[in-house]
Amino acid sequence: xxTESSSSPPPSxxxxxxxxVQSAPEFQDLRRRLRNFVFPITGLFLAWYLLYVLLAxxxxxxxxxxVFGNVNIGLIFGLLQFVSTxxxxxxxxxxxxxxxxxxxxxxxxxxxxxxx
Amino acid sequence: MTAMPLAQGVEGxxxxxxxxxxxxxxxxxxxxxxxVSRRATRGASDFYTAGGGFSGPQNGVAISGDYLSAxxxxxIAGAIALNGYDxxxxxxxxxxxxxxxxxxxxxxxxxxxxxxxxxxxxFRMRQRPVRAAAATSTLAVSFFYLLAQMAGAGGLIALxxxxxxxxxxxxxxxxxxxxxxxxxxxxxxxxxTWVQIIxxxxxxxxxxxxxxxxxxxxxxxxxxxxxxxxxxxGEAGEALLNPGKQYKTGVLxxxxxxxALALVLGTAGLPHxxxxxxxxxxxxxxxxxxxxxxxxxxxxxxxxxxLGYGAGALVGPDAIKKAPGAANSAAPLLAYExxxxxxxxxxxxxxxxxxxxxxxxxxxxxxxSFAHDIYANVIKKGQVDGKDEEVKVARITAxxxxxxxxxxxxxANGQNIAFxxxxxxxxxxxxxxxxxxxxxxxxxxxxNGALWSIYGGLAVTVVLIVFSPVVSGKPxxxxxxxxxxxxxxxxFHWFPLDNPGIVSIPISFLLGYLGTVLSKxxxxxxxxxxxxxxxxxxxxxxxxxxH
Numbered sequence: 001x002x003t004e005s006s007s008s009p010p011p012s013x014x015x016x017x018x019x020x021v022q023s024a025p026e027f028q029d030l031r032r033r034l035r036n037f038v039f040p041i042t043g044l045f046l047a048w049y050l051l052y053v054l055l056a057x058x059x060x061x062x063x064x065x066x067v068f069g070n071v072n073i074g075l076i077f078g079l080l081q082f083v084s085t086x087x088x089x090x091x092x093x094x095x096x097x098x099x100x101x102x103x104x105x106x107x108x109x110x111x112x113x114x115x116x
Numbered sequence: 117m118t119a120m121p122l123a124q125g126v127e128g129x130x131x132x133x134x135x136x137x138x139x140x141x142x143x144x145x146x147x148x149x150x151x152v153s154r155r156a157t158r159g160a161s162d163f164y165t166a167g168g169g170f171s172g173p174q175n176g177v178a179i180s181g182d183y184l185s186a187x188x189x190x191x192i193a194g195a196i197a198l199n200g201y202d203x204x205x206x207x208x209x210x211x212x213x214x215x216x217x218x219x220x221x222x223x224x225x226x227x228x229x230x231x232x233x234x235x236x237x238x239f240r241m242r243q244r245p246v247r248a249a250a251a252t253s254t255l256a257v258s259f260f261y262l263l264a265q266m267a268g269a270g271g272l273i274a275l276x277x278x279x280x281x282x283x284x285x286x287x288x289x290x291x292x293x294x295x296x297x298x299x300x301x302x303x304x305x306x307x308x309t310w311v312q313i314i315x316x317x318x319x320x321x322x323x324x325x326x327x328x329x330x331x332x333x334x335x336x337x338x339x340x341x342x343x344x345x346x347x348x349x350g351e352a353g354e355a356l357l358n359p360g361k362q363y364k365t366g367v368l369x370x371x372x373x374x375x376a377l378a379l380v381l382g383t384a385g386l387p388h389x390x391x392x393x394x395x396x397x398x399x400x401x402x403x404x405x406x407x408x409x410x411x412x413x414x415x416x417x418x419x420x421x422x423l424g425y426g427a428g429a430l431v432g433p434d435a436i437k438k439a440p441g442a443a444n445s446a447a448p449l450l451a452y453e454x455x456x457x458x459x460x461x462x463x464x465x466x467x468x469x470x471x472x473x474x475x476x477x478x479x480x481x482x483x484x485s486f487a488h489d490i491y492a493n494v495i496k497k498g499q500v501d502g503k504d505e506e507v508k509v510a511r512i513t514a515x516x517x518x519x520x521x522x523x524x525x526x527x528a529n530g531q532n533i534a535f536x537x538x539x540x541x542x543x544x545x546x547x548x549x550x551x552x553x554x555x556x557x558x559x560x561x562x563x564n565g566a567l568w569s570i571y572g573g574l575a576v577t578v579v580l581i582v583f584s585p586v587v588s589g590k591p592x593x594x595x596x597x598x599x600x601x602x603x604x605x606x607x608f609h610w611f612p613l614d615n616p617g618i619v620s621i622p623i624s625f626l627l628g629y630l631g632t633v634l635s636k637x638x639x640x641x642x643x644x645x646x647x648x649x650x651x652x653x654x655x656x657x658x659x660x661x662x663h
Contacts, residue, residue, distance in 0.1 A: 017642065017645075018642060018645035018646035018648075019641060019642060019645040021645070021649045022645035022648055022649055027649060027652070027653075030652055030653070031648070031652060034652060035557075037219075038219040038220060041215075041219060042215070042216065042219055042220060045212065045215050046380070049208075049209075049212045049376075049380060050373075050376075052208070053205070053209075053372070053373055053376040054373065056201075056205055056359035056372075057359070057370075057372050057373055058369060060358055060359045063201075063358065063359050064357070064358035064359070068339065069337075069339025069340070069342070069343070070339045070340075070343045070346065071338065071339050071342065072357055072358065074201055074357075074358060074359050075201070075204075075342075075357070078201075078204055078205070078208055081208045081211070081212060082208070082211065082414055082417075082418065085211055085212055085214070085215060085410065085414060086410070086411070086414060088219075089214075089215070089218060089406075089407055089410050089411075092218060092219060093403065093407055096403060101400065104652060104653045104654065105653075107649075107655075108653040108654055108655050111649075111653070111655050112655065
């Protein structure tokens with residue numbers, strides 16, 4: 001097993017061929033679920049953030065339009081970035097709890113069982 | 117507004133009270149550090165990552181303590197007070213960045229690494245060159261970030277302790293550095309984490325109380341507060357609400373976009389943040405850490421919005437500009453305006469505690485990277501005799517880094533803090549993030565690609581900054597007779613932007629790609645399979661050590 005500073009991670013489940021695990025349908029399913037969630041969402045929030053940055057940089061007149069009292073579009077847009085960040089966080093946690101953790105847990109316990 | 121009430125404001129600061137409150141913080145935290153370190157085992161795992169024994173919520177609070185540096189507390193509140201909306205833009209970048217960490221990095225990193233960023237980057241590559249590269253960029257980012265914190269300490273001292281001569285400030289910087297070294301040596305990651313937790317609670321509660329206070333004075337009506345800030349701002353007041361007060365012209369606009377990119381992509385590449393993910397036992401706890409951090413950091417930045425406009429409304433931009441430390445003094449002056457000497461003393465102590473905690477986190481990260489990646493794996497080729505040897509090297513490195521930080525802090529005293537922090541983020545976004553993402557998600561990525569993206573990203577970023585206006589060639593301010601650049605009286609800049617992100621980040625991604633496809637070495641599909649299975653399922657990851 002691992003010494004305190006081994007240079008490569010220890011093969012804790014023996015000298016196994018990980019490609020077998022990797023190509024198993026269960027693992028491919030887990031991989032697809034993760035990637036199909038995190039890649040599009042990352043694209044989405046980065047685009048939404050860049051839209052905000054570009055509007056603030058290049059369309060200050062639009063962002064300065066007052067909506068009510070002294071609150072203008074820019075401030076609302078900015079606060080919406082907070083809302084979207086909190087919402088995506090909550091959404092991802094829900095997704096990971098339901099769609100990723102059970103499957104990842106199953107694959108892990110199968111592998112650990114097999115290694116015994 | 118004349119300078120009168122301002123002079124009173126600073127005189128209202130009672131240095132003895134400020135030092136006393138800070139002293140109480142140091143004594144209490146040191147006692148806790150000593151206490152928790154008794155429970156520690158002696159191994160590397162405990163020193164670097166507290167044996168992975170913290171819970172998600174604990175780590176989340178510690179992450180926010182690590183992340184909310186003096187630059188974001190004093191700097192953003194001040195930027196909002198003086199530049200209004202443009203200051204707010206910073207905090208949004210700092211927050212949204214956490215989604216990159218949450219979705220793409222935190223859990224996979226927890227599952228594949230042990231102590232350092234190098235663990236993950238070198239997982240399926242040739243160990244020595246990739247670890248050396250990862251450690252180089254870790255040390256570079258930590259050094260710039262450390263310098264920013266220590267340089268900020270000087271200004272803070274002038275403001276809060278009324279010590280204006282260079283020697284006096286140097287003594288205080290040295291004392292702060294010495295306390296920080298003590299935390300790291302006695303407590304390792306366990307002690308450092310507790311200091312960060314305590315500091316984060318104090319900072320967030322303190323800012324929360326001031327926020328409620330300011331809102332209360334304005335009938336809990338944000339629009340009314342904004343109106344007050346505009347009224348106090350005089351002719352320039354209205355501009356406080358709108359974007360573009362600070363970033364007006366074409367180049368500056370592009371500069372802001374560039375900065376925004378570096379902020380949003382830099383966070384998930386900051387080594388001291390990445391290392392925090394190893395202090396929890398599982399990927400699920402790493403996820404919970406980030407969730408807690410996002411809520412706390414988001415809440416805190418909402419507070420700074422109110423505090424910034426509150427300082428603009430109650431203290432006034434003229435008084436802030438004339439105070440020692442200028443923009444950085446907005447939050448302390450607001451504290452004095454609200455709660456007099458005592459609240460100012462508390463906020464001052466919290467600001468010092470902030471510098472202390474962030475610097476301790478950076479020091480332990482840099483020392484771990486040197487001891488684990490360079491000493492144990494590059495110099496000793498993984499053959500370290502006895503498990504205490506590596507920790508001994510880490511401790512010595514921590515002292516060296518502490519001394520360098522003190523010396524650097526004294527030399528860099530008065531330098532622009534925001535510039536140094538932006539530099540750290542730019543390097544993290546350019547050299548680290550592309551390499552981390554390629555390692556985790558791109559099958560073909562190989563040793564050569566990793567070296568190109570780390571060294572290439574680092575070199576491009578540093579070169580562009582050296583030849584940017586922040587180092588030389590900004591126009592001389594007619595009032596202060598000084599240029600806003602680091603160097604006075606010379607001009608060798610040719611890169612037009614202050615922040616290199618918009619150029620350096622795409623170049624690093626491109627270099628990582630080219631380095632991979634142009635190289636003859638093939639990625640090892642077996643190692644990639646192992647890394648992918650481990651990163652997604654947590655098989656074989658380090659087990660936590662029970663406290």
